[in-house]
Amino acid sequence: MILLFNIGFLKISWVDIIDITLVSILLYQVYKLMKGSVAVKIFLGFLSLYLIYLVVDASGMELVTTILGQFMEVGVIAAIILFQQEIRKFLLIIGKTTDLNREYIFKGFLWKRNSGDGRNINVNAMIEAVKALGGSNTGALIVLSKTSELKFYAESGDIINAEVSKRLLLAIFNKYSPLHDGAVIIHQGIIKAARCILPVSERDDLPANLGLRHRAAIGMSEMTDTMVLVVSEETGEMSVVRNGMIHKNLSTQELRKKVNAYLFEDKARRRRKAESRDESIPDLLIKEEER
Known part of the structure; x- marks a missing residue:
């Protein structure tokens, strides 16, 4: 592991920077998802308690750490219940944008050959x-x-x-x-x-x-x-x-x-690719796009 900084007990590497960046992006996207709703206030309150838990845990306050630790364990389940609509929306957005949702990936399979055009x-x-x-x-x-x-x-x-x-x-x-x-x-x-x-x-x-x-x-x-x-x-x-x-x-x-x-955007995409390779386009495809 290549260290970038070494300040006392604090050691920072490229992995730590990437880790912090990814967490920051994730938190920002979650905030954008819940912005303008009541859920954002609950999210900020839950995040504040978690930050307090990390501070008291690092400070060695065993009693407060134990109390907040028990609350955080139950809080995860409570958060799933409270944020079920936001979690569902977040997963839908991920499923919509990911390549796994694109139908042409599965067009080679028998059960997908005739669908979605x-x-x-x-x-x-x-x-x-x-x-x-x-x-x-x-x-x-x-x-x-x-x-x-x-x-x-x-x-x-x-x-x-x-x-x-x-x-x-x-x-x-x-x-x-x-x-x-x-x-x-x-x-x-x-x-x-x-x-x-x-x-x-x-x-x-x-x-x-x-x-x-x-x-x-x-x-x-x-x-x-x-x-x-x-x-x-x-x-x-x-x-x-x-x-x-x-x-x-x-x-x-x-x-x-x-x-x-x-x-017919999938057909149009295939047509543009074929034209870029100077391939001939079937008349049937052209007629279907013009219809």
């Missing part, structure tokens, strides 16, 4: 339905997913398992329909469920004019690799949300372009 989604029917909903100022929330059926969120609503069609979407979001209040989840051309409950974003930098429907769309896109289509009930404005970013007041052509870019 968006090929079976009736884009025209979905766009026409959203256009009609916007024209009648009917609020709508549609979640598009390529990599997951989102069973956790689908089970919060009513399971449908029907092919996407314009009339079905219009019937679901009809103001007098019992299914209109909530989100529709679509996976590989199938409406998995309706009246689904989505997580609401807790960001404090969102504009005040965004309603609960738009905040739910942002929250869903932050936690999952999905694209969410939103139709405003007040203005009929069509919006798209992806990775926590919202694109408002879109035309039908812009909406179609963004949906196709999301559904």
